[in-house]
Amino acid sequence: MSLPRLTRIVLAALVPAAALLHAVTSHADTLDDIKSRGKMIVAIDPTFAPYEYTDASNAIVGYDPAILAAVAKRLGVTIEYQRMAFSGIIPGLLAHSFDMEGSALNVTAERAKRIAYVVPTSKTVNGALVRLDFKKIAAKPTPESLAGMTGAVKTGSAPESILKQFNETLKSRNLAPINILSVDSVDQTVAALMTRRADFVFDDLTVLAGVVRQNPGKMKLTGELGPSQWISLATRPEDTRLNKAISDEILAMKKSGELARLQKQYLGVTFDTPSADFIPAQ
Structure with a gap:
C-alpha cells in the first residue's frame, strides 16, 4: 500500500533535517x-x-x-x-x-x-636523586647499579614504569630487583628519601633539579638513566x-x-x- 502524498512530502522534508542533525552531533565534541x-x-x-x-x-x-x-x-x-x-x-x-x-x-x-x-x-630525561652522603650509586648509573635498592616514584608515572622495566632486566641477569615505593606526589618521594625509607628518587631531571635547589646541601643528582620521552x-x-x-x-x-x-x-x-x-x- 502506498503512503498518502502528504505523508510522503513530510517524510521527504524530515530526511535532510535528520541527516543535518546527525552531521552536527557527529562532529560535536x-x-x-x-x-x-x-x-x-x-x-x-x-x-x-x-x-x-x-x-x-x-x-x-x-x-x-x-x-x-x-x-x-x-x-x-x-x-x-x-x-x-x-x-x-x-x-x-x-x-x-x-x-x-x-x-x-x-x-x-x-x-x-x-x-x-x-x-x-x-622532553623528559630521567635520573636518580640521592641524599648528599649516599655513595652507593655511581655518578653515571646503570639499572644494575640500582639492584636491591629502594626507589621512590609517583604512582602511575612513566618513571614508575621504567623502574619496572629495569626490574625485568635485573631478573634476566639474576640480580636483586629494585624495591619500588610508589606514592602520590614528588613531595612524598622526597620525604621517603630524607626519612631513609628510600635510597633514591627516580624522576625527570628538570623536576629533581628544582628539588635540589629547594634543599641546598641535602641532596644530589646522578646522571641520566633510562630512555628519554616526549612530554605532552x-x-x-x-x-x-x-x-x-x-x-x-x-x-x-x-x-x-x-x-x-x-x-x-x-x-x-x-x-x-x-x-x-x-x-x-x-
Missing part, C-alpha cells in the same frame, strides 16, 4: 561545551614543579599552566582547575569528569591507546577538535618563540619538540 559555558575544566596534580605547582598564595602556576592560559585566551574562555592525585587523572578523563587533563604526561605507546596526546611541549597534555580520543585547537596554539607558540621562552623560564632548558609523528612504536 567537548570544545563546543567549553565555548558554550565559557570555561575549560582542567584536571591537574599541582605537585610536579616546575611543570605544575602552587605558589605562596596557593595559586596553580608552572610551565603547563602558562601554556594552558594561552590556550584559554585563544578560545576566549577561562580555566577552572580540578586538583587531584596524578594516578586519578587518566581514569577521570576517560570517565568525562572534566574537559581535559593539564598535568605533564610522558608520551607512551600504551597510554596512546587510551588517550589522545596534543603535540609535545617538552591530553584529551579524550573523540575530542578531535579540542585536541586540534590546543595543538594549534602550541604550534603557534613554538613558531613565535614563546614556547622556548616558557621552557627557559620554567625548565631552565629548551627542547625542539616535534609537530607530528611523536607517538613511539609499541
Whole structure:
C-alpha cells in the first residue's frame, strides 16, 4: 500500500533535517561545551614543579599552566582547575569528569591507546636523586647499579614504569630487583628519601633539579638513566577538535618563540619538540 502524498512530502522534508542533525552531533565534541559555558575544566596534580605547582598564595602556576592560559585566551574562555592525585587523572578523563587533563604526561605507546596526546611541549630525561652522603650509586648509573635498592616514584608515572622495566632486566641477569615505593606526589618521594625509607628518587631531571635547589646541601643528582620521552597534555580520543585547537596554539607558540621562552623560564632548558609523528612504536 502506498503512503498518502502528504505523508510522503513530510517524510521527504524530515530526511535532510535528520541527516543535518546527525552531521552536527557527529562532529560535536567537548570544545563546543567549553565555548558554550565559557570555561575549560582542567584536571591537574599541582605537585610536579616546575611543570605544575602552587605558589605562596596557593595559586596553580608552572610551565603547563602558562601554556594552558594561552590556550584559554585563544578560545576566549577561562580555566577552572580540578586538583587531584596524578594516578586519578587518566581514569577521570576517560570517565568525562572534566574537559581535559593539564598535568605533564610522558608520551607512551600504551597510554596512546587510551588517550589522545596534543603535540609535545617538552622532553623528559630521567635520573636518580640521592641524599648528599649516599655513595652507593655511581655518578653515571646503570639499572644494575640500582639492584636491591629502594626507589621512590609517583604512582602511575612513566618513571614508575621504567623502574619496572629495569626490574625485568635485573631478573634476566639474576640480580636483586629494585624495591619500588610508589606514592602520590614528588613531595612524598622526597620525604621517603630524607626519612631513609628510600635510597633514591627516580624522576625527570628538570623536576629533581628544582628539588635540589629547594634543599641546598641535602641532596644530589646522578646522571641520566633510562630512555628519554616526549612530554605532552591530553584529551579524550573523540575530542578531535579540542585536541586540534590546543595543538594549534602550541604550534603557534613554538613558531613565535614563546614556547622556548616558557621552557627557559620554567625548565631552565629548551627542547625542539616535534609537530607530528611523536607517538613511539609499541
